[in-house]
Amino acid sequence: MSTLPVEAIRVLADRHPKPSSLKFQYGTAGFRTLGNSLDSVMFRVGILAGLRSKKLDGKTIGVMVTASHNPEADNGVKLVDPRGEMLEAAWEGHATVLANAPSTDAFLEALEGFVKAAKIDLSKPSKVVYARDTRPSGPALVAALEDGFKALNVDARNAGVTTTPILHYLVRSINTKGTKDAYGEDSEEGYINKISTAFKKLVAGKPASPPLIIDCANGVGAKAAAEFAKVLGDALPITLVNTDTTTPGVLNHQCGADFVKTQQKLPPSLASHLKPGQRACSLDGDADRLMYFYLDERGQFHMLDGDKIAALVAAFIVELVKAAGLEEKVRVGIVQTAYANGGSTKYLTERLPVKCVPTGVKHLHHAAEHYDVGVYFEANGHGTVLFSPETQRILAEHQPSTPAQSTAITHLINIVQVINQTVGDALSDMLLVEVVLAHKSYNGYEWDSLYEDLPNRLVKVVVPDRTIFKTEDAERRLVSPPGLQARIDDLVRKYASGRAFVRPSGTEDVVRVYAEARVRAQADELAFRVAGIVYDETGADPTQRPA
Numbered sequence: 195m196s197t198l199p200v201e202a203i204r205v206l207a208d209r210h211p212k213p214s215s216l217k218f219q220y221g222t223a224g225f226r227t228l229g230n231s232l233d234s235v236m237f238r239v240g241i242l243a244g245l246r247s248k249k250l251d252g253k254t255i256g257v258m259v260t261a262s263h264n265p266e267a268d269n270g271v272k273l274v275d276p277r278g279e280m281l282e283a284a285w286e287g288h289a290t291v292l293a294n295a296p297s298t299d300a301f302l303e304a305l306e307g308f309v310k311a312a313k314i315d316l317s318k319p320s321k322v323v324y325a326r327d328t329r330p331s332g333p334a335l336v337a338a339l340e341d342g343f344k345a346l347n348v349d350a351r352n353a354g355v356t357t358t359p360i361l362h363y364l365v366r367s368i369n370t371k372g373t374k375d376a377y378g379e380d381s382e383e384g385y386i387n388k389i390s391t392a393f394k395k396l397v398a399g400k401p402a403s404p405p406l407i408i409d410c411a412n413g414v415g416a417k418a419a420a421e422f423a424k425v426l427g428d429a430l431p432i433t434l435v436n437t438d439t440t441t442p443g444v445l446n447h448q449c450g451a452d453f454v455k456t457q458q459k460l461p462p463s464l465a466s467h468l469k470p471g472q473r474a475c476s477l478d479g480d481a482d483r484l485m486y487f488y489l490d491e492r493g494q495f496h497m498l499d500g501d502k503i504a505a506l507v508a509a510f511i512v513e514l515v516k517a518a519g520l521e522e523k524v525r526v527g528i529v530q531t532a533y534a535n536g537g538s539t540k541y542l543t544e545r546l547p548v549k550c551v552p553t554g555v556k557h558l559h560h561a562a563e564h565y566d567v568g569v570y571f572e573a574n575g576h577g578t579v580l581f582s583p584e585t586q587r588i589l590a591e592h593q594p595s596t597p598a599q600s601t602a603i604t605h606l607i608n609i610v611q612v613i614n615q616t617v618g619d620a621l622s623d624m625l626l627v628e629v630v631l632a633h634k635s636y637n638g639y640e641w642d643s644l645y646e647d648l649p650n651r652l653v654k655v656v657v658p659d660r661t662i663f664k665t666e667d668a669e670r671r672l673v674s675p676p677g678l679q680a681r682i683d684d685l686v687r688k689y690a691s692g693r694a695f696v697r698p699s700g701t702e703d704v705v706r707v708y709a710e711a712r713v714r715a716q717a718d719e720l721a722f723r724v725a726g727i728v729y730d731e732t733g734a735d736p737t738q739r740p741a
């Protein structure tokens with residue numbers, strides 16, 4: 195039985211001391227905070243990733259260095275499990291404990307205790323694939339991560355600068371290589387080819403669509419989007435905007451999916467590109483979120499968010515399943531979070547089973563696995579569609595009895611290939627949306643008309659300690675601080691179709707307040723009044739009132 199290479203770890207750990215004043219937490223999407231405070235976390239995550247691989251008999255684990263939609267100065271890191279899904283929840287706690295050990299000695303002690311408790315066989319191999327986004331703090335943080343790999347002698351493959359969903363794709367492809375579940379060629383090129391080949395088959399014979407404008411948030415998605423534009427050619431004319439990944443300060447600034455969702459307006463940089471009626475979409479900083487939008491004839495902005503994507507895609511898949519004669523065997527279900535617009539929840543529950551889970555793709559992903567086809571999207575545009583292994587077997591083996599059934603099955607099989615089933619993927623989701631729009635001959639307006647959104651408002655509140663906020667009922671109700679939920683309930687009752695909730699963010703040092711109501715002014719008022727209650731209750735800095 196091998197033991198931990200304690201001396202090798204000690205020498206390297208001393209080069210990556212934990213800042214004494216900071217407390218780290220593995221949150222909604224891994225560790226995420228100011229990039230310049232994450233050096234020790236990266237080193238320790240390098241070791242943890244190696245241990246995770248050993249625990250899983252040498253399967254390849256993914257490590258992504260990104261802070262996604264956050265401001266450029268932030269950075270973060272998250273681990274990806276062998277099938278391309280998020281790290282198992284129990285290990286999030288271990289990650290937090292290891293990240294917070296105050297000294298090298300304490301870290302080594304925690305590490306030894308953990309290896310013993312988790313019964314990790316250190317003689318097993320350890321393999322990791324890692325990547326980063328375009329943030330300026332990335333290279334130094336990756337160097338710290340690599341020191342962690344070195345300390346444990348991990349066999350680590352550098353996937354360079356790429357999107358989060360491509361890293362997830364690589365993890366699954368590497369681990370399934372040569373098996374009957376082979377997911378794809380384990381390279382960025384393999385990813386682009388797999389998805390674009392299926393897309394071309396799905397839109398073959400459909401009239402050419404007007405160019406799609408993609409706002410790349412000045413992030414890493416710009417590179418993959420350019421590759422897609424090249425490979426897709428006339429199958430989907432694309433215009434790329436906000437592709438500057440080198441000028442400091444521009445990442446996610448006044449552009450990108452989070453800007454569109456929270457500001458509910460057109461990124462200023464798109465004003466000269468977008469014509470009335472034309473559709474466009476925004477990616478976020480690591481290209482795992484997607485927001486669509488269009489301007490009407492009066493130049494008014496309309497947003498098509500994750501809820502609208504879920505409704506569009508689910509309806510299309512249900513239609514194909516029926517056309518294939520499989521409605522008795524393949525059930526489609528939806529997973530949402532508390533942020534789902536009340537209009538979308540009403541529309542969807544009238545048609546399909548819908549489940550509500552806490553924020554975070556990991557929660558949605560697991561819930562979606564319970565359906566034959568699970569469509570999950572957060573309102574912020576983060577989501578995908580999962581086809582269960584059994585459903586994929588049915589699609590492969592079903593004998594169609596009519597040409598129409600045969601066409602529908604072929605479409606479903608190609609749709610499985612277009613979708614990145616490992617995690618939310620803005621570019622793969624975008625192509626899925628484009629397939630549906632082409633098949634239904636929908637423009638933005640027709641898609642938007644599926645149901646009407648209730649006006650809503652999302653605000654951030656800076657509080658002294660967000661950990662005092664505890665929730666229940668899929669984050670729809672607060673249990674702490676005591677009494678706060680009752681005050682929110684009292685307020686909400688005063689608004690027609692009113693709904694509001696408060697939850698601590700897992701990616702930013704803020705508390706989020708969401709509100710919706712029948713009319714815009716009331717949704718805004720409700721959000722700001724709930725935010726006001728949060729200030730009163732927690733003694734938050736009144737100069738930090740939400741903008």
Ligand code: G16
Pocket residue numbers: 222223261262263264478482483553554555556572574576698699700701702706
């Ligand atoms: C991450 C998660 C998403 C979540 C978002 C906001 O997105 O992957 O599931 O919706 O953070 O989370 P919170 O409200 O807890 O801050 P991303 O795109 O930033 O990785």
